[in-house]
Amino acid sequence: MKAQDLKDMPKDKTAILMVHFGTTFDDTRAATIDAINTMVKDTFPGVKVTEAYTSRIIIKRLSKRGMHKSTPTEALLRLAADGYTHVVVQPTNIICGIEVETLRKEASLMTPFFSDIRVGNPLLYSVDDCENVVKILSARYAKYIGKNNAVVLIGHGTSTPATSIYSQMDYMFTSGGAPSFHVATVEGYPTYMTTLQRLKNGRVKNVTLIPFMFVAGDHARNDIDGEWKEMLGKDGFNVSSVIEGLGEIPEIQNIYIDHIRQAIETPVTDISAQKASYLKENL
Numbered sequence: 469m470k471a472q473d474l475k476d477m478p479k480d481k482t483a484i485l486m487v488h489f490g491t492t493f494d495d496t497r498a499a500t501i502d503a504i505n506t507m508v509k510d511t512f513p514g515v516k517v518t519e520a521y522t523s524r525i526i527i528k529r530l531s532k533r534g535m536h537k538s539t540p541t542e543a544l545l546r547l548a549a550d551g552y553t554h555v556v557v558q559p560t561n562i563i564c565g566i567e568v569e570t571l572r573k574e575a576s577l578m579t580p581f582f583s584d585i586r587v588g589n590p591l592l593y594s595v596d597d598c599e600n601v602v603k604i605l606s607a608r609y610a611k612y613i614g615k616n617n618a619v620v621l622i623g624h625g626t627s628t629p630a631t632s633i634y635s636q637m638d639y640m641f642t643s644g645g646a647p648s649f650h651v652a653t654v655e656g657y658p659t660y661m662t663t664l665q666r667l668k669n670g671r672v673k674n675v676t677l678i679p680f681m682f683v684a685g686d687h688a689r690n691d692i693d694g695e696w697k698e699m700l701g702k703d704g705f706n707v708s709s710v711i712e713g714l715g716e717i718p719e720i721q722n723i724y725i726d727h728i729r730q731a732i733e734t735p736v737t738d739i740s741a742q743k744a745s746y747l748k749e750n751l
């Protein structure tokens with residue numbers, strides 16, 4: 469399957485399933501989730517584009533408000549019932565943490581129902597992805613940098629080794645010429661305390677907090693604009709915040725679009741097949 473051929477496939481029906489953690493905040497949902505869903509529809513005309521949420525808590529809360537959101541399994545079963553045979557599942561997660569691991573397992577269980585099902589990569593997967601995001605964000609938030617100023621991008625974090633990507637991003641900002649940018653997490657590493665020490669070591673006085681998350685939802689408004697802002701204020705900093713999700717940024721949306729294209733153009737092979745191909749190439 470090639471991206472340009474999707475809309476012309478005469479037999480096999482193809483769909484793109486956008487998978488989001490979700491949010492109960494209507495404003496950030498419109499600016500991020502709805503925005504990228506629309507962008508995908510515009511980029512791949514004639515292809516069925518639908519969505520699913522992974523947070524059961526958010527699904528339940530929205531249901532009480534009369535808004536139905538499907539889980540990935542529900543959405544995939546519906547696509548199969550409607551006759552779609554090829555599906556690209558694209559998460560809007562930032563890293564390959566627990567959410568993406570779970571999604572890949574869910575998708576693998578659905579393979580009997582489709583001729584082909586593929587899962588795209590989250591925002592930060594390759595070194596190129598990380599370098600691109602560093603360039604995008606250092607340019608977008610450059611106005612908050614100056615003498616004694618710093619920007620702290622705060623992600624969610626995870627309990628798996630994938631949390632190391634945040635430290636990698638922090639390093640890349642410094643090596644990429646933006647040492648006043650720091651990356652921290654709410655529930656991973658770097659922590660509040662490690663970030664606090666770096667700010668003190670840099671003799672920073674003014675801090676701008678920005679979510680390093682796809683949507684500016686509960687964590688952005690309560691943990692970042694609330695708890696972190698309060699704690700840094702008590703620790704002697706002048707603190708402001710920019711509460712917008714990464715999903716609002718067109719250049720970030722384009723990276724997800726590229727990942728959909730990569731998923732479409734790259735055949736699905738298991739690790740054994742990959743190793744066999746490497747061996748054959750080097751004989």
